[in-house]
Amino acid sequence: MAEPRKARIATTSLAGCFGCHMAILDIDERLIELMKLVEIDRSPLTDIKRFTQRCDIGIIEGGCCNEENVHVLRDFRRNCDVLIAIGQCAIMGGLPVMRNAIMHSDAPLRECLEEAYITGRYIRNTTHDIPNDPALPLLLDEVYPCSEVVEIDYQIPGCAPTGDVIYETLTSLLAGKFHGFDRMHIKFD
Amino acid sequence: MSTAAQSGDPAGPTVSVPSIPEEQIVAICETYANDRHRMLDILREVQDRFRWISPKVMETVARQTGLSRIEVEGVASFYSFLSQTPKGRVTIRLCDDIVDRFAGLAEVAGIFEQELGIGMGETSGDGAFSLEYTPCIGLCDQAPAAMVNDVVVTSLTPERARQWAQALKAGTPPEEIVSERFSELTPHARATEQVENNIRHAGAVLLGPVPDSAGLKKALDMAPAQIIDTIEASGLRGCGGAGFTTGRKWRFAASEPAEKRYVLCNADEGEPGTFKDRVLLTERPHLLVEGMTIAARAVGAREGIIYLRGEYVYLRELIEEVLADRRARGLLGANILGIDGFDFDLRVQMGAGAYICGEEGALISSCEGLPGEPKTRPPFPVNRGYLGFPTVVNNVETFCHAARILDRGAQWFFDMGEEGSHGTKLFSVSGDCLNPGIYELPYGLEVRELLEMVGGEDAAAVQVGGPSGTMIARDSFHRRLTFDDLATGGAVIVFSGERNVLEIVEYYMSFFVHESCGYCTPCRVGNVFLQKAIGKFRKGLANPEDIDYLKDLSGTIIETSRCGLGMTSPNPILTTLENFPLVYSAMVKPSKDRIRATFDIQSAIEGARKLAKRRSYIYDRDFSK
Numbered sequence: 001m002a003e004p005r006k007a008r009i010a011t012t013s014l015a016g017c018f019g020c021h022m023a024i025l026d027i028d029e030r031l032i033e034l035m036k037l038v039e040i041d042r043s044p045l046t047d048i049k050r051f052t053q054r055c056d057i058g059i060i061e062g063g064c065c066n067e068e069n070v071h072v073l074r075d076f077r078r079n080c081d082v083l084i085a086i087g088q089c090a091i092m093g094g095l096p097v098m099r100n101a102i103m104h105s106d107a108p109l110r111e112c113l114e115e116a117y118i119t120g121r122y123i124r125n126t127t128h129d130i131p132n133d134p135a136l137p138l139l140l141d142e143v144y145p146c147s148e149v150v151e152i153d154y155q156i157p158g159c160a161p162t163g164d165v166i167y168e169t170l171t172s173l174l175a176g177k178f179h180g181f182d183r184m185h186i187k188f189d
Numbered sequence: 190m191s192t193a194a195q196s197g198d199p200a201g202p203t204v205s206v207p208s209i210p211e212e213q214i215v216a217i218c219e220t221y222a223n224d225r226h227r228m229l230d231i232l233r234e235v236q237d238r239f240r241w242i243s244p245k246v247m248e249t250v251a252r253q254t255g256l257s258r259i260e261v262e263g264v265a266s267f268y269s270f271l272s273q274t275p276k277g278r279v280t281i282r283l284c285d286d287i288v289d290r291f292a293g294l295a296e297v298a299g300i301f302e303q304e305l306g307i308g309m310g311e312t313s314g315d316g317a318f319s320l321e322y323t324p325c326i327g328l329c330d331q332a333p334a335a336m337v338n339d340v341v342v343t344s345l346t347p348e349r350a351r352q353w354a355q356a357l358k359a360g361t362p363p364e365e366i367v368s369e370r371f372s373e374l375t376p377h378a379r380a381t382e383q384v385e386n387n388i389r390h391a392g393a394v395l396l397g398p399v400p401d402s403a404g405l406k407k408a409l410d411m412a413p414a415q416i417i418d419t420i421e422a423s424g425l426r427g428c429g430g431a432g433f434t435t436g437r438k439w440r441f442a443a444s445e446p447a448e449k450r451y452v453l454c455n456a457d458e459g460e461p462g463t464f465k466d467r468v469l470l471t472e473r474p475h476l477l478v479e480g481m482t483i484a485a486r487a488v489g490a491r492e493g494i495i496y497l498r499g500e501y502v503y504l505r506e507l508i509e510e511v512l513a514d515r516r517a518r519g520l521l522g523a524n525i526l527g528i529d530g531f532d533f534d535l536r537v538q539m540g541a542g543a544y545i546c547g548e549e550g551a552l553i554s555s556c557e558g559l560p561g562e563p564k565t566r567p568p569f570p571v572n573r574g575y576l577g578f579p580t581v582v583n584n585v586e587t588f589c590h591a592a593r594i595l596d597r598g599a600q601w602f603f604d605m606g607e608e609g610s611h612g613t614k615l616f617s618v619s620g621d622c623l624n625p626g627i628y629e630l631p632y633g634l635e636v637r638e639l640l641e642m643v644g645g646e647d648a649a650a651v652q653v654g655g656p657s658g659t660m661i662a663r664d665s666f667h668r669r670l671t672f673d674d675l676a677t678g679g680a681v682i683v684f685s686g687e688r689n690v691l692e693i694v695e696y697y698m699s700f701f702v703h704e705s706c707g708y709c710t711p712c713r714v715g716n717v718f719l720q721k722a723i724g725k726f727r728k729g730l731a732n733p734e735d736i737d738y739l740k741d742l743s744g745t746i747i748e749t750s751r752c753g754l755g756m757t758s759p760n761p762i763l764t765t766l767e768n769f770p771l772v773y774s775a776m777v778k779p780s781k782d783r784i785r786a787t788f789d790i791q792s793a794i795e796g797a798r799k800l801a802k803r804r805s806y807i808y809d810r811d812f813s814k
Contacts, residue, residue, distance in 0.1 A: 138797035
């Protein structure tokens, strides 16, 4: 009898810090159990850059701060049955969303870049230039949580979520019996 | 008010500010016996005289009243009529209600800005004028309206606005613009010179002929318990909106063992679209005080307070005159009508522009000289209210009804209206109708019948009970104005088919955002989120799930707020979702292939394109150009 098909998972980090991917690895030795159930397609963990085939689950870390983030996120939406936003940046915008707080300015994006590269108190930038290589993706006017760009099916909260909650969520989703989080897993105080 | 160019306060900003001699602040505090419970009066007087409450003033007031400066600042910063920056000698507050907006507020505001050379929210450099918006000032039947210092101006047209602005610029005191003989007029004539009563239909109880003190005289022949029995038997329920049975409230306060009890009148009608108490205070002030005196007799109170909203300051001297007159005639004060030991007197407490003070706990806080924050219940005010003593707080209309019930008997009142909603009710009707104004009608009328009466048959939507009430559509005009169907504190706002329902909802949410006292986070923050979400609907940027989001968040705010403001603030959204579902669904943009149609990548990168002076490698096909 043929073994049941393994679920295919893809992951990506958009405007995040890779902390959530570290948290995925924090599953520790249970990774071995998990790998019996899944195979990983496009992901920084496999270094596969493009979808090789349609995936069951896409895991998104980080929100959208530039056009490439949007492009990748839409690509994930097209190629994955279920999208999971993982961590506060993907869910709410997280730390990068602080730049949305530059309000009451005619040019908030320019103000943000100037402070980051030229006028900021702790900046040592001898060229006094704002990086503008053609290979750099254009920034968005604001940082957007993933759910404003595509429909998101599940969110795993935390900064970063613990390995436990990631493992529990993935295995119960794969078993078709995910019924929300154990309160202890999402209690942060 | 005299002009003094030099600034007496080191912290004073650049506009010319009169100096604030410390001894005058001390004198003001002493007028109120340095009583911290009179903080609002002290600060109001400072504001009136010196146009702002400077940090130095706060220190002086704190020292005099034995409080810390931060406690004084807590009060000074809570009320919108108290200012911590210098205001102009003439402050013009334009009423920014939705009814005023629909009646041409923007044009009127433009005229004032142009004539006075300042924008909304600004004070002119010479300290002559301040111009600002304020929420509903209770003049929706003659919108657009404005307050100019302590006088009110109604039915503003661009021409009238220009006349007023020019006269003010010429140095004419606002009172003299109202009438050249203003100082010779009686307080009542002064009020009616400024504001039309617009009584369109007088009913049997309040606005028909009312004999002087008849109810009080009968009450004095009765035992206090009999008075309460009569009120309870009449079926009278509170007219401010919540509809609690008046007799029971009085009974609770009377049966609570205490050395003192208080009777407070809530004349802080701030619910946008409500202006019935304005008319009662103008035309039936004696009846109100009579009703309060009867309540005092019933519960055993010796002191009372009329809490008059800051916007109705133009009615203050009228009420003070009534009080003085009644004292002179032995109807107020010691041994009322010769009855030994029946003492009752009351004072007017001015509010200072805070909607929340219409909530009874907040009203009591405000009378105690605190920021107008609601109190945690229980204990209820009837058990521990003003200064910790049992307190009856009733609406103006409720007290007036009570006086009439004592005169004519419980059965007379009970027979009017219908089961559960007895007697008559004042409806203040405004908006898109031919005859806005006051209608005294028995409970139980259908909305349709009222609309015929007011000349609003073309209505597409009617807001019953103000923003915290219910917005209904044509298919619900058969519903009835009773406590059990469409309850209202009196406001009925009519909107024609030309009005944008979502614009109205967004305005009402902005009102609640402004008026939330900030104590409960779900109300302080949640209403902002609701307002933003409605903004998304109006721009066509809402996703289908946003409808569920509105419902979820509304439920949270209602469930987790401690006072009526948060418990009703989502009503504009909830009732329109229920009664105007198509308005929402028409604005929703469904996703395509589960990718949000509401996110527009082209506009999101437009700014960066210009900054980087290049096109997008991903989203511009001809990016090399």
